[in-house]
Amino acid sequence: MRARTPLALLAVTAALFAGAAVTAPAATAADTCHTQSTIGLTCHYHYGNQWAERGSVGNHVREIQALINGTTDYRQVGGRLAVDGRFGPATETAVRWFQRNHMAAGSVDGVVGPNTWRALRGYRV
Template structure:
């Protein structure tokens, strides 16, 4: 529907499209997690301003990797490796296992469970005490809230706005662990979100919108206009791939337009002076 927000369109079908195909056992768990998680996402995206294409794509990428393709909300390891980690607040015997990683972005350590409780009570005053009942962080809706607790309190929207996968990953995981896999999730998420954005713009503007994945003579005209506008190193092949998308974003940024890599009415109008008259 026209006017519907981007966040409201991120549903179970999007998560299923991002998620990899898994073995039968994992696939059952994946289906359960997606069915529980997806209905909660639109509200949480809106509440924590994860509402732009790049923010949504980065969060989906991290969720996909950290949850092993949406197939678990609990760390596979026992948590014993965290025993005695004072930096995580694990100062009592058994804290490592008790406060192992849980949630789609794994919450780890007694301090984080305590902080999550305090944070969430600002929104849901009667939520459980997760320090006392840590196993609940692996269950929905708390698992979803835990992911957004981490994302919001770590200021990851700002890093996502820079499209900086390395920086986001460092905050989530402490380094570059799984960076290649996260990059694959990010590319897939960006493509899916671009389709949603493009379809929405086309519906709202009653206009032929060009976006990544399109192949046509209109894309040829677009690529020629981009080359004329900024001498972008583009192959004129009629295929709206990542290179064309990057060129569109650069052009949009230089003209003060919304930088989404999608050629809607405003971007098309700005490109008109560079179009061939032949």
């Protein structure tokens, strides 16, 4: 197991000495989103730019959720989105936040079309 900070290493060491089971933390979107030369940022759920709006379901929605979680500061203002592939109210709120804070004025519609995909694929905190 690779410790990310000295404090984490200390906590793991203390747990081991106490006889506790230690498991590696689950990977987060931030750990799995990378730049791919042909499309920009990807979290490897979906490589295209399929239209998404409230009610949409699928891997393209998972990609949107993971990109917002892993590459923006939304988690500090709205929390982490569930990467469940369902475009519900929480995902729409996060998309509107992204559009309002990281795109041109007038872009806020809560729909992920080509312009929002380009912004999501190119934005990084």
